Amino acid sequence: MFWKKQNCFVLFLLGKQGGIDRLINNRNDPAGYASYNRRVRKRGIQMKSNVLHSQAQEAGIFSAYHRPEFFCELMNRGEELPEALRQVQERLAHFDIKELRYRTANAETQLYRLGITFTVYTDREAIDRVLPFDVIPRVLTAEEWAFIERGVQQRVKAINMFLWDIYHDRKILQDGLIPADLVLKNANYCQAMVGVDVPGGVYVHINGTDLIRDRSGRFLVLEDNARTPSGVSYVIENRHMMLRLMPDLASGVPLRSVEDYGLRLHRALCDVAPEGVENPQVVLLSPGIYNSAYFEHVFLAREMGVPLVEGRDLLVENHHVYMRTVAGLRPVHSIYRRIDDAFLDPLAFNPESLLGVPGLVEAYRRGNVTIANALGTGVADDKAVYAYMPRIIKYYLNEEPILGSVETHICAEPEGLAFTLANLERLVVKPVGESGGYGLLIGPHATESELEDFRQRLQDNPSNYISQPVIDLSVSPTLCDAGVEARHVDLRPFALTGKSTWVLPGGLSRVALRKGSLVVNSSQGGGSKDTWVMSV
Amino acid sequence: MTQLSPTSNGMLSNLNTLLSRYAESMMWLARYMERIENLARLIEVTEAFVRGPDGKTVWETIVQINSDEERFQALHPAATEQDYIQFYITDLANPSSIKGMANAVRENARSARPLISTEMWMHLNVFTRWVLDLDPSDIRRTGLSALCNRIKQECQTHTGVTEGTLYRDQAWLFYLLGRHLERSDQITRLIDTRYHTLLPCEEEVGSEIDTTQWASVLRSAAAYHAFRRLQPVTTTPANVVGFLLKNEGFPRSLALNLRQTDTVLAALSAHYNLRRQNYAIQERLSELRATLEDQTAEEIIIRGLHEYMHWIQNQIEAIQSEVAAAYWPPVERLHLSECHGEQ
Numbered sequence: 001m002f003w004k005k006q007n008c009f010v011l012f013l014l015g016k017q018g019g020i021d022r023l024i025n026n027r028n029d030p031a032g033y034a035s036y037n038r039r040v041r042k043r044g045i046q047m048k049s050n051v052l053h054s055q056a057q058e059a060g061i062f063s064a065y066h067r068p069e070f071f072c073e074l075m076n077r078g079e080e081l082p083e084a085l086r087q088v089q090e091r092l093a094h095f096d097i098k099e100l101r102y103r104t105a106n107a108e109t110q111l112y113r114l115g116i117t118f119t120v121y122t123d124r125e126a127i128d129r130v131l132p133f134d135v136i137p138r139v140l141t142a143e144e145w146a147f148i149e150r151g152v153q154q155r156v157k158a159i160n161m162f163l164w165d166i167y168h169d170r171k172i173l174q175d176g177l178i179p180a181d182l183v184l185k186n187a188n189y190c191q192a193m194v195g196v197d198v199p200g201g202v203y204v205h206i207n208g209t210d211l212i213r214d215r216s217g218r219f220l221v222l223e224d225n226a227r228t229p230s231g232v233s234y235v236i237e238n239r240h241m242m243l244r245l246m247p248d249l250a251s252g253v254p255l256r257s258v259e260d261y262g263l264r265l266h267r268a269l270c271d272v273a274p275e276g277v278e279n280p281q282v283v284l285l286s287p288g289i290y291n292s293a294y295f296e297h298v299f300l301a302r303e304m305g306v307p308l309v310e311g312r313d314l315l316v317e318n319h320h321v322y323m324r325t326v327a328g329l330r331p332v333h334s335i336y337r338r339i340d341d342a343f344l345d346p347l348a349f350n351p352e353s354l355l356g357v358p359g360l361v362e363a364y365r366r367g368n369v370t371i372a373n374a375l376g377t378g379v380a381d382d383k384a385v386y387a388y389m390p391r392i393i394k395y396y397l398n399e400e401p402i403l404g405s406v407e408t409h410i411c412a413e414p415e416g417l418a419f420t421l422a423n424l425e426r427l428v429v430k431p432v433g434e435s436g437g438y439g440l441l442i443g444p445h446a447t448e449s450e451l452e453d454f455r456q457r458l459q460d461n462p463s464n465y466i467s468q469p470v471i472d473l474s475v476s477p478t479l480c481d482a483g484v485e486a487r488h489v490d491l492r493p494f495a496l497t498g499k500s501t502w503v504l505p506g507g508l509s510r511v512a513l514r515k516g517s518l519v520v521n522s523s524q525g526g527g528s529k530d531t532w533v534m535s536v
Numbered sequence: 537m538t539q540l541s542p543t544s545n546g547m548l549s550n551l552n553t554l555l556s557r558y559a560e561s562m563m564w565l566a567r568y569m570e571r572i573e574n575l576a577r578l579i580e581v582t583e584a585f586v587r588g589p590d591g592k593t594v595w596e597t598i599v600q601i602n603s604d605e606e607r608f609q610a611l612h613p614a615a616t617e618q619d620y621i622q623f624y625i626t627d628l629a630n631p632s633s634i635k636g637m638a639n640a641v642r643e644n645a646r647s648a649r650p651l652i653s654t655e656m657w658m659h660l661n662v663f664t665r666w667v668l669d670l671d672p673s674d675i676r677r678t679g680l681s682a683l684c685n686r687i688k689q690e691c692q693t694h695t696g697v698t699e700g701t702l703y704r705d706q707a708w709l710f711y712l713l714g715r716h717l718e719r720s721d722q723i724t725r726l727i728d729t730r731y732h733t734l735l736p737c738e739e740e741v742g743s744e745i746d747t748t749q750w751a752s753v754l755r756s757a758a759a760y761h762a763f764r765r766l767q768p769v770t771t772t773p774a775n776v777v778g779f780l781l782k783n784e785g786f787p788r789s790l791a792l793n794l795r796q797t798d799t800v801l802a803a804l805s806a807h808y809n810l811r812r813q814n815y816a817i818q819e820r821l822s823e824l825r826a827t828l829e830d831q832t833a834e835e836i837i838i839r840g841l842h843e844y845m846h847w848i849q850n851q852i853e854a855i856q857s858e859v860a861a862a863y864w865p866p867v868e869r870l871h872l873s874e875c876h877g878e879q
Contacts, residue, residue: 289646
């Protein structure tokens with residue numbers, strides 16, 4: 001769940017430290033970016049805090065906006081503001097701050113009443129929480145979006161080819177591109193998937209790619225979410241909320257619509273239904289009303305117009321899946337599951353699971369039902385495998401990755417280890433093993449003895465670690481207690497893959513509402529913004 | 537009743553896909569909302585009008601209607617007025633309290649949320665949250681009567697929102713089934729309990745007695761003014777019982793609700809091809825309706841009102857069980873032969 005991201009990626013704010021540009025331009029950066037990225041990189045270096053400001057920036061709600069050094073989505077792009085953004089910025093500037101606060105309060109009341117909430121359980125009660133909504137949208141130009149879209153499509157394609165390969169011929173392992181143990185001994189590697197031919201070769205039907213922008217505005221992949229990415233309902237509900245609350249801001253702006261996600265999702269699930277089924281019955285499998293993301297499950301089932309089922313509504317007979325209806329059993333062909341692998345089928349995995357359906361995995365292996373996403377996709381969004389993603393893309397597609405990765409040094413490799421040891425005080429070092437309990441080292445914040453301790457650990461067991469530079473996340477103007485201030489944001493676009501890959505124009509923009517914070521998780525003061533993709 | 541027919545938009549393949557669990561949730565959602573409305577009305581009327589010979593409010597009636605005698609007695613051996621009110625409004629541990637039922641409504645509404653309209657959900661979400669947050673001090677502050685009125689109105693708002701926004705398919709029919717069965721059950725419980733408090737000896741059946749008390753029975757069923765319009769002169773026990781059981785125009789009478797239950801079952805049979813599932817249920821219902829039509833109120837009273845009310849309650853319970861067995865049977869009783877779809 002996006003509000004409970006397990007591997008909280010550490011991106012610390014270093015302020016005015018030098019050396020960051022050198023780190024960004026390091027050896028793991030693929031050389032040939034698309035022209036867009038090259039241009040961005042060129043201008044990024046000269047970015048200073050007071051570049052370019054028009055009359056509008058000084059006016060109204062932005063009058064006290066402190067332009068930080070970071071790339072600001074709306075106020076400081078290191079170049080003349082694109083026309084589409086300038087228009088939005090000007091309109092925003094004329095709003096009254098009290099009016100914005102009033103509308104914000106209104107938004108939260110509405111979200112609560114509508115039950116667009118996630119549920120937090122304590123021992124005694126269930127508390128419905130609203131994901132705070134910021135009324136200032138995050139805007140992406142048509143050009144930026146085209147770039148992201150191609151990048152996400154490329155990445156999803158490579159991930160699907162990688163998954164096919166590791167569950168069939170394992171060529172990439174034989175070619176030594178990625179250590180075999182990292183894949184085959186991965187906790188998320190699913191033995192039951194070996195040799196299974198999934199329809200269309202699609203493993204990851206629904207993918208969420210977490211993107212950040214560095215101080216030059218370059219998009220970097222922070223992580224892939226290839227299991228059961230969540231948050232898409234907020235993309236659409238945020239838009240609805242925006243249009244209700246700020247019709248005067250959105251009016252006449254050439255916005256790409258986010259309305260057809262449900263239809264596209266349904267179509268993708270029909271695309272991959274077992275062969276020969278004419279009108280496939282699609283269902284959404286949810287853990288039930290007590291799941292904290294239940295609202296999203298309801299939302300998606302409704303948008304697709306398919307039943308939301310729980311494990312107890314399904315039943316397997318003769319390796320076919322059926323649902324229990326008032327007219328008896330009805331066959332089910334495609335299951336969009338929002339339950340983790342381990343709980344899907346008590347016969348195949350966790351025998352204690354009451355959420356799953358006994359016999360489901362065997363029915364799936366026989367090709368009688370399609371499960372989306374496939375089982376065992378967790379290998380692809382693993383933290384250690386992430387480090388190899390640029391190579392994986394190149395290996396299968398013979399293309400340079402369009403989207404950059406956060407530069408990652410693999411300590412299992414001598415070069416990576418040497419670099420990490422030499423630059424320890426500037427890096428974040430993370431254990432790759434699935435037990436993240438070891439904790440991380442944040443170089444700039446570590447004491448001399450902590451650094452020494454990690455040097456030792458790295459030398460003792462180098463393959464357990466990766467290291468990354470600290471990134472200055474981009475910011476976006478956000479309505480805060482003290483006025484409109486800069487807050488860090490990320491972006492999760494959602495990609496659907498059936499016969500082809502389609503990316504929802506926009507994505508979930510999460511914002512760290514606490515000053516200086518880089519943590520966008522809702523449990524730690526995170527909120528969200530409507531993401532506007534301009535059509536021109 | 538046009539609202540019972542399915543819309544003809546060519547979506548035939550989807551006609552029989554209502555999940556069993558959804559049907560169950562819709563039925564119970566309706567039943568609990570009806571029950572909350574009835575209880576709120578009963579508490580309000582009891583406080584104002586139901587008095588014993590000593591002039592004190594007779595709260596025991598509510599305990600009897602809900603068949604809670606044993607449980608309540610064990611919890612509150614020397615019950616005060618506050619005990620009764622809290623037990624039936626704010627005690628979450630009591631499943632027949634307003635709070636307990638609001639909790640059940642909330643769970644069923646969440647379960648059926650993919651089906652019900654956004655307006656229905658929004659109203660239920662806010663309403664149930666409000667009830668679940670009520671505590672005894674709210675009752676003291678607002679006043680019991682005002683609080684019950686608000687609850688009643690929220691239930692009626694729900695009924696209106698549902699009528700105006702819920703899509704007319706099987707889910708709607710199961711919702712109606714719940715509503716009409718619950719109203720049938722509630723009216724028999726009300727008559728049974730109050731009749732025996734007010735009129736322990738059968739000899740007085742035809743005589744005119746304490747009008748205030750009988751009026752309170754009518755008020756408890758929101759029937760007072762309708763009854764007045766029909767029976768301007770005499771308020772006899774037989775008249776009141778006859779009105780509540782047999783009147784075809786009063787929305788909470790037994791006769792009307794049984795007829796509507798029958799209409800709903802017929803719609804499920806005819807439009808959704810569920811004749812086989814309905815057979816036993818419709819048989820039982822026909823018999824029930826026949827016994828009601830064949831007797832006058834006086835005959836019912838003379839032959840034993842209590843026994844008859846008790847029998848009807850058993851029949852309604854049996855119908856509920858038969859509906860459950862037909863539409864949401866336990867897994868082990870399902871067979872592939874019942875599969876109606878093509879592979």
